[in-house]
Amino acid sequence: MRQHSHHPRAPTPYWAEALEGLWTRLKSQPDGLNPAEARRRLQQWGPNTLQTRRRTTALAVLLAQFKSPLVLMLVFAASVSALVQEWLDAFIVLLIVLGSALLSFVQEYSASRAVEKLLARVQVRVWLLRGGQTLHLPAEEVVPGDVVLLSAGSLIPADGRVLEAKDFFVSQAALTGETFPVEKLPGVVPPEASLSERTNCVFMGTSVRSGTARVLVVETGASTAFGKIADRLALRPPETEFERGIRQFGFLLTQVMLLMVLLVFAVNVFGEKPPIDSLLFAIALAVGLTPELLPAIIGVNLAKGAQRMARHGVIVRRLSAIENLGSMDVLCTDKTGTLTEGVVRLDGALDSGGRPSSQVLRQAFWNAYFQTGLANPLDQAIVQAASRAGLDAAQAQKVDEIPYDFSRKRLSVVVEQSGKRLLVTKGALEQLLEVCTDLEEEGQVRPLDDADLVRLEALYSHYSEQGYRVLGLACKLVSTQQAVFTRDDEQDLTFQGFLLFFDPPKAGVQDTLIQLARLGVNLKIITGDNRKVAAHLAARVGMEVRGLLTGRELATLPDEALWHQAERCNLFVEVDPTQKERLILALQKTGHVVGYMGDGINDAPALHAADVGISVDQAVDVAKEAADLVLLESDLDVLREGIEEGRKTFANTLKYIFTTTSANFGNMFSMAGASAFLPFLPLLAKQILLNNFLSDLPAVGLATDNVDREWLEKPHRLNMRFIRNFMVVFGLISSVFDYLTFGLLLWVFRASSEQFRTGWFIESLLTELLVALVVRTRRPFFQSRPGRLLLWSTLLLTVLAVLMPYLPFSGVFGFVPLPYPLLLGLLDLTLLYVLLVEWVKGIFHRRFSSQV
Numbered sequence: 001m002r003q004h005s006h007h008p009r010a011p012t013p014y015w016a017e018a019l020e021g022l023w024t025r026l027k028s029q030p031d032g033l034n035p036a037e038a039r040r041r042l043q044q045w046g047p048n049t050l051q052t053r054r055r056t057t058a059l060a061v062l063l064a065q066f067k068s069p070l071v072l073m074l075v076f077a078a079s080v081s082a083l084v085q086e087w088l089d090a091f092i093v094l095l096i097v098l099g100s101a102l103l104s105f106v107q108e109y110s111a112s113r114a115v116e117k118l119l120a121r122v123q124v125r126v127w128l129l130r131g132g133q134t135l136h137l138p139a140e141e142v143v144p145g146d147v148v149l150l151s152a153g154s155l156i157p158a159d160g161r162v163l164e165a166k167d168f169f170v171s172q173a174a175l176t177g178e179t180f181p182v183e184k185l186p187g188v189v190p191p192e193a194s195l196s197e198r199t200n201c202v203f204m205g206t207s208v209r210s211g212t213a214r215v216l217v218v219e220t221g222a223s224t225a226f227g228k229i230a231d232r233l234a235l236r237p238p239e240t241e242f243e244r245g246i247r248q249f250g251f252l253l254t255q256v257m258l259l260m261v262l263l264v265f266a267v268n269v270f271g272e273k274p275p276i277d278s279l280l281f282a283i284a285l286a287v288g289l290t291p292e293l294l295p296a297i298i299g300v301n302l303a304k305g306a307q308r309m310a311r312h313g314v315i316v317r318r319l320s321a322i323e324n325l326g327s328m329d330v331l332c333t334d335k336t337g338t339l340t341e342g343v344v345r346l347d348g349a350l351d352s353g354g355r356p357s358s359q360v361l362r363q364a365f366w367n368a369y370f371q372t373g374l375a376n377p378l379d380q381a382i383v384q385a386a387s388r389a390g391l392d393a394a395q396a397q398k399v400d401e402i403p404y405d406f407s408r409k410r411l412s413v414v415v416e417q418s419g420k421r422l423l424v425t426k427g428a429l430e431q432l433l434e435v436c437t438d439l440e441e442e443g444q445v446r447p448l449d450d451a452d453l454v455r456l457e458a459l460y461s462h463y464s465e466q467g468y469r470v471l472g473l474a475c476k477l478v479s480t481q482q483a484v485f486t487r488d489d490e491q492d493l494t495f496q497g498f499l500l501f502f503d504p505p506k507a508g509v510q511d512t513l514i515q516l517a518r519l520g521v522n523l524k525i526i527t528g529d530n531r532k533v534a535a536h537l538a539a540r541v542g543m544e545v546r547g548l549l550t551g552r553e554l555a556t557l558p559d560e561a562l563w564h565q566a567e568r569c570n571l572f573v574e575v576d577p578t579q580k581e582r583l584i585l586a587l588q589k590t591g592h593v594v595g596y597m598g599d600g601i602n603d604a605p606a607l608h609a610a611d612v613g614i615s616v617d618q619a620v621d622v623a624k625e626a627a628d629l630v631l632l633e634s635d636l637d638v639l640r641e642g643i644e645e646g647r648k649t650f651a652n653t654l655k656y657i658f659t660t661t662s663a664n665f666g667n668m669f670s671m672a673g674a675s676a677f678l679p680f681l682p683l684l685a686k687q688i689l690l691n692n693f694l695s696d697l698p699a700v701g702l703a704t705d706n707v708d709r710e711w712l713e714k715p716h717r718l719n720m721r722f723i724r725n726f727m728v729v730f731g732l733i734s735s736v737f738d739y740l741t742f743g744l745l746l747w748v749f750r751a752s753s754e755q756f757r758t759g760w761f762i763e764s765l766l767t768e769l770l771v772a773l774v775v776r777t778r779r780p781f782f783q784s785r786p787g788r789l790l791l792w793s794t795l796l797l798t799v800l801a802v803l804m805p806y807l808p809f810s811g812v813f814g815f816v817p818l819p820y821p822l823l824l825g826l827l828d829l830t831l832l833y834v835l836l837v838e839w840v841k842g843i844f845h846r847r848f849s850s851q852v
Helices: 019-025 035-045 058-064 069-083 087-122 241-270 275-289 294-311 321-327 358-370 377-388 429-433 450-465 509-518 531-540 551-556 559-568 577-589 601-609 621-626 636-677 685-696 698-704 720-748 753-775 788-806 820-851
Strands: 125-130 133-138 147-151 159-171 207-219 314-316 330-333 345-351 397-402 410-417 420-428 436-441 444-447 469-478 493-502 522-526 548-550 571-573 594-597 612-616 629-631
Touching: 019 159, 019 207, 058 087, 147 159, 207 621, 241 275, 241 321, 241 636, 241 720, 275 636, 275 685, 294 314, 294 321, 294 636, 294 698, 314 636, 321 612, 321 636, 330 577, 345 358, 345 377, 358 377, 358 410, 358 420, 358 469, 358 493, 377 493, 420 429, 420 493, 429 450, 429 469, 429 493, 450 469, 450 493, 450 531, 509 522, 509 636, 522 577, 531 548, 531 571, 548 551, 551 571, 551 577, 559 577, 577 594, 577 601, 594 601, 601 612, 601 621, 612 621, 629 636, 636 685, 636 698, 636 720, 636 753, 685 698, 685 753, 685 788, 698 753, 698 788, 720 753, 720 820, 753 788, 753 820
Parallel strands: 330 522, 330 594, 436 493, 522 571, 548 571, 594 612, 612 629
Antiparallel strands: 125 133, 125 147, 147 207, 159 207, 314 629, 345 493, 397 410, 410 420, 420 469, 436 444, 469 493
């Protein structure tokens, strides 16, 4: 497949080229490419992504299992064994390495495929023209020559030239660093124009703030301006707290292992043991110490968690966010669609005196029906109410519109009816009254005075206290000669009346809020609505308002004061979009793991800033792209289930770390110590590797293990100090029992080197298998039911460990049958070990449990 760099090129840059030449060069036309040609171009130039996305191939995942330096060292050591004709040893070592690799491969590959399928469900789609038809296609199918239709909230899928634009403003800070949205217009700019000077172009990775446009795509994928500097841009999301902890854990283990390999090898060679066997032993010991299944276990846990969450209606876009979701202790959300039904209805179209008015309804209908910018539920509610009242849009023709934007908070449409042109404006009451000079009451128009403003404000407060979202409506007659209208025309308007919208609270939301509080998640509402509407809703859903902060008060607070207020208050009202991000950052500064739930254009910065960005499937593209999780239903209860899944995933990952650090560390350190004073190697390399492989098999079952209810009741974090303390305490207990086993074998039963290795292998494997059942829970182990896969695989391997010396192939691994009294002694020691670990576990968690 040819790559993106083979796009049609011209000596004149596309932003400086006449449109006629551009249409010819791209072999396209105003109604778009025909579908067959578009498919051919997709084949020729590849998908419109920054990296040509390769599907995870089975071979790539399998080969990745052999990238570990330890595995490569083992393969090298086995090759050396083969060179000195230790064929059987070399074969067994390679067989076990392959077995471990296959175990990890099966887990990782199935997990990655499952995640790919889930992500396909929430990919960004774009509206474009193909052969005159308007289609809604995935952004990665866009090709040069496509004509794309953009509106407020759209993510721009590729680089292109603006063909038509109406009040079209684009946020391109990610690319050019410009703080404010930039207006884009058709036209030609000089060839030497910089990115920010190309006002006739739009760029991949930026987003539409307001207005509408039609764009001709010129560059896609790696050829875009974004693609060329993608490596320099911080495209990788910031490392989560969990990822940082795992990286530190891996670093700690690597240091211990390297030190151990060098030390053990030196001691054994110095003790005149065979160099090849000593090298194999030292490397196998390091492998035994490594939780080499950790990446696979984490991957499987996260993928299984993502699949379970998908069944509950939550699509995970970034897997690492699952762990953060489990650690989340503050959830910030707007109220619309999460606490409320999100199905807005128009309850009243009232004149300036508060009486029902068919004229206000008709004018509001024109404004809502003819506007083409950001689709929103308020306009849909007006259109539905108007159709119920029998109104028909055919009575008027649209002349122009002035799209909504977040600074004006108004939307205007110019319509012509019976030879007259009328500019109809609706918007937030305060911003609307700023541009009104007159008032219409009972058919009479008169100047708007201070007494009127006080009366209108009182009506507004009255409706807000009843829980209504209130918009104002105004209009004026304009010249029939004027065809194009701008924001400057929104002045000297006549105030017409009020539009009252009601969005009822969701059924069952009160129970969900109680459940979230039980999970240790503190809910905070951040809304642009006025305090009365927000307070009314909070009371309806049973939320106790502990502190209220308005956007105006927030603007005057310095950062340190905001940290205190953000923690204390749980209702933030009349908040301006830029303040949402500031609130999230203030909460993070005070040590909280913060989730933010939003679905609008202005929610993108807050979604990026939050530890867990949560959006909904109906959200605008830019919000969905910024989110870590996408809810298929806008429902807090779905999110509650997601939080529990996040905590289960975190718990099961931690169980594997606890198991490997408690038994593995103890056993490997004991072995390293024993090799210094024993006249023979305590275990052969192949026996260590077999032990490690068999003890890892049940670990796969940890991904589906049951999690105790009390673990789910509060957020947890990965704490390296807690893990280090756990490793030291339980590693020491394991070592004490190892040395008791050595004593039993050497001094009580006078075991030969073969018997010693066989007995030590059994005890080591049994302690590793059984300790998993003990440390996986904070309860007494018999009160916490393990998952079926974990339980049965552990029981099966426990029986296999005991029978191992008596099986026909045991000689291949260097095992010999043991006398039954010795076997019974080993089983007694193992039982004593399990009981001691159980007792110490209770003390340990009482002392250190606040750390995790």
